[in-house]
Amino acid sequence: MSDLKRGLSEAVGAAFADLGLPAELARVTASDRPDLADFQSNGALAAAKRVGKNPREIATAVAGRLGADSRLAAVEVAGPGFINMKVTDGALSARATEIAADPRLGAEPVAVPRRVLIDYAGPNVAKPMHVGHLRSSIIGESLKRLYRFRGDTVLGDAHFGDWGYQMGLLIGAVTDERPAIGAVVEAANAAGVPPADISAFEAVSLADLDRLYPEAAARGKADTDYRDRARKITAALQAKQAGYYALWERFRDVTRVALERDFHALGVDFDLWKGESDVEDLIDPMVAELDAKGLLIDDQGARIIRVAREGDKRELPPLLVVSSEGSAMYGTTDLATILDRKQSFDPERVIYCVDQRQADHFEIVFRAAYLAGYAQEGQLEHVGFGTMNGADGKPFKTREGGVLKLGDMIEMTREKARERLHEVGLGESLPPAEFEAIAGKVAVAALKFADLQNFRGTSYVFDLDRFTSFEGKTGPYLLYQAVRVKSLLRRAADEGVAAGPVAVIKPAERDLVLTLDAFNSALVEAYDRCAPNAVAEHAYRLSQAFSKFYAACPILSAEPAVRASRLTLAATALAQLEQALDVLGIGVPERM
RNA sequence: GCGCCCUUAGCUCAACCGGAUAGAGCACCUGCCUUCUAAGCAGGCGGUUGCAGGUUCGAGUCCUGCAGGGCGCGCCA
Incomplete structure (x- = not known):
């Protein structure tokens, strides 16, 4: 069951083939001139250029062969060689009856369904979503539904930002502000087992985290002692030290409740809530493997993968896999996520629905993934988007100049x-x-x-x-x-x-x-x-x-x-x- | 400095591989409710597609240059 446009494309294509012309040029589109026709094909113009013949002659010959098509009430050649087609009321009636009876309402599924993973929204622990998450959520959700409706097997992944230095900063800030929590955390760290009673953690709300994080981030920049301490906590958390890990779980859970409320209100939902923390264990073996493959290069104390290619208009920076301080970076986690997805879902296509500004980052990560064999060239795609601006044409802000929360x-x-x-x-x-x-x-x-x-x-x-x-x-x-x-x-x-x-x-x-x-x-x-x-x-x-x-x-x-x-x-x-x-x-x- | 993206009607935006007369909505003007939801419909007004060249039978679309705006450019994510 195909639409009229495709049915007519096939008919025009057959006429082209009869005339020894490439059938793929015979594309039929809705008419630009509804006063003249329902459908048109501009193929004669393209074919004329290719074979060096007069476009009107080709169009006339094609039109002659279409004359017998019972769906067509009129076929005319116009202008430099447009083929204009008007369909009969009968053909329209039949098509309408067909669409009416079709559970897919006239939409055809893809010929070969694929496994597709769509990575969108990208919320972070401890931070309520803001307007910046709106576009990714809306577009990603729509792409997920579109791909699914077309017949692909699709998973939507929120790609939760739940790991890394900011978690260390936050744990430090919370334990400083609330000694009762600090005591529970320290005790658990010392004991090496999760705290039995975490009722003290219930005092931590998303609002607290949202308030503390910017303060802690600013202090981390200005105060080196504070920063060192946050880094140590981060390392301890990543080593899953019991007290820190338990508090982090509280951060994650309290954030997720708020995120799900916003997503629910927006009509957005995910099949997966994978986070950066989920690939943490993959990173060390991955780095070893990358090293074994000879992809890692020591440079300025860091370990990098060079991704520049011949023909690049400028030198693309390398992927920084291990920093000079020995820690994994943003791109490292992304690479590990690609590996994780390959091992779990083995997607044939991965769509990253993320702000256009990250185009370079994704290009670098993708190239590294191709080099490492974690995906085949072209399987990874960054679908970028522009910003949502205020009336002044600049990225949207509240009247007070702050960031508007999505909720x-x-x-x-x-x-x-x-x-x-x-x-x-x-x-x-x-x-x-x-x-x-x-x-x-x-x-x-x-x-x-x-x-x-x-x-x-x-x-x-x-x-x-x-x-x-x-x-x-x-x-x-x-x-x-x-x-x-x-x-x-x-x-x-x-x-x-x-x-x-x-x-x-x-x-x-x-x-x-x-x-x-x-x-x-x-x-x-x-x-x-x-x-x-x-x-x-x-x-x-x-x-x-x-x-x-x-x-x-x-x-x-x-x-x-x-x-x-x-x-x-x-x-x-x-x-x-x-x-x-x-x-x-x-x-x-x-x-x- | 290098690179990417953007500039279309007064405003907000479309325009699939280069195709006929560049489309919508808002705003403004004129009609249409005793009849299925008028939150609608019918019609009108509004364009040198930033500027200058080039390629082509044909350019908003491709190429070059210029102007204006946005963004990115290894140890944040």
């Missing part, structure tokens, strides 16, 4: 969603719990759609008023459209009206079916380019096409056969819209 941003958006709902008097008759659930969905839709409608690589401006508006190209608008159809379908069910085969009559119906048919190519494009904005764009177009259809074509009051056809169209548009929104990580309420 606060979500609550801010929910509050705005409640206001918006009240403004238009919606949902007020619903039970408070349902109203609150709707406000939550409106908020998530607002944030996610605002982000995902932009190509991930570019930065965008955060504007809550605009994002939460029910008018225009927004998440709430899409929810409204979906809910409106649900209401219609409920009414149809109440009246006992049944859906039936689609028969396209009006232009608005044609356009709606053409849009439904374009779902697959939107998914393919999003998949190939790791660009969920293609799906967001499709969801919006579908909503618009439905809305036009809804305004132009009465449904329940139409005569029975027309009514049955239109009900199928409405139900299919809704199902596909919900599926597209689901890929974006956006859920739709039943009513509003």
Whole structure:
């Protein structure tokens, strides 16, 4: 079951092959000139260039061979050699009926499913998430759903930043501030067994950690004695000394509870909560192995892997595996994580959904991984994204100039969603719990759609008023459209009206079916380019096409056969819209 | 200094391998609710795609240079 676009591509490709031209040039796309055609192929232009013939002649010959295709109502050659195709109402009706019956709503799965791991969000112990985590979470979640929907076996990993020097700093700061905790930790360290009673640890909250960490980090920079002490604690923690390790577990657990609350509110979830600590034990053997492979080079007291390649425009720095002080670095952990993933899941593709600014870092780590044989060239991909900016065009800050916590941003958006709902008097008759659930969905839709409608690589401006508006190209608008159809379908069910085969009559119906048919190519494009904005764009177009259809074509009051056809169209548009929104990580309420 | 990215309508953003008349939304203007949710629909206004060259039948897209903005450049993560 293929979409019209692909079906026509095959037909045009066959015509090309008949003429001795490369069939792969025969790509059919939605027409740029809907006034002239439904679909077009520019292949004759490309073929003409390749074989040195007149493009119009080729186009005319191809058009002649397409004339017999029963799906086509008209084939014309236009301009320098465009092949314009108009499909019959019958072909559209058949395609619509097909999509309506398809549990995948017209989307084809990938030909060869792969094992894919998506590394996103990247929260840290002791630090609440802030707006910087928003994009990674939203985009990564969407990619996970997109890949999964296309048929791959996908794991999402939060890649928890839970290890390293900052943990030593924090343990020092907490034990200093709370002697009772310090005493428990010291006793356990001395005894070499985990503390029996850790009730003292319960006094440590995420807010404490969040407050203490910046202070400790600043002091660590200024005060060498303090820094040395933190390093010693770090080393002891990494050696799993009982007291430190127990306190660290408390840090990790208290942080994770808060993180999961934020992720839940955002509609983001993970299959894996692997952290840096999980690969700690792999590091020493890995370093030994890298050494045995002859990849490690001593340089300025450190041990590095050189990753520069011929043809590089500039010299890429090496991967620093072991620092001059003997400790593992950021990149070392990343490399060990690649090894760990190979040994556990053996992914054929790993996507790192991380800020664009880390592009060099990942390039270095990936090259090292390829050299080490931990992954095959090209399997690792950094999917970078731009920043979310404030109205001033600079990375988003609160009015006070601070970093906005993700939880606060979500609550801010929910509050705005409640206001918006009240403004238009919606949902007020619903039970408070349902109203609150709707406000939550409106908020998530607002944030996610605002982000995902932009190509991930570019930065965008955060504007809550605009994002939460029910008018225009927004998440709430899409929810409204979906809910409106649900209401219609409920009414149809109440009246006992049944859906039936689609028969396209009006232009608005044609356009709606053409849009439904374009779902697959939107998914393919999003998949190939790791660009969920293609799906967001499709969801919006579908909503618009439905809305036009809804305004132009009465449904329940139409005569029975027309009514049955239109009900199928409405139900299919809704199902596909919900599926597209689901890929974006956006859920739709039943009513509003 | 070297490297990467960005600059498209008043504002916020699209534009798949180079293709026809560069698209949406917001804002502004004109119509349409006794009929399925008007949070909508129909229409209008708005562009020398930062600047200057080049390649091409054809350039927002490719190449060169310039201007402006952002980011990165081994012992933080």
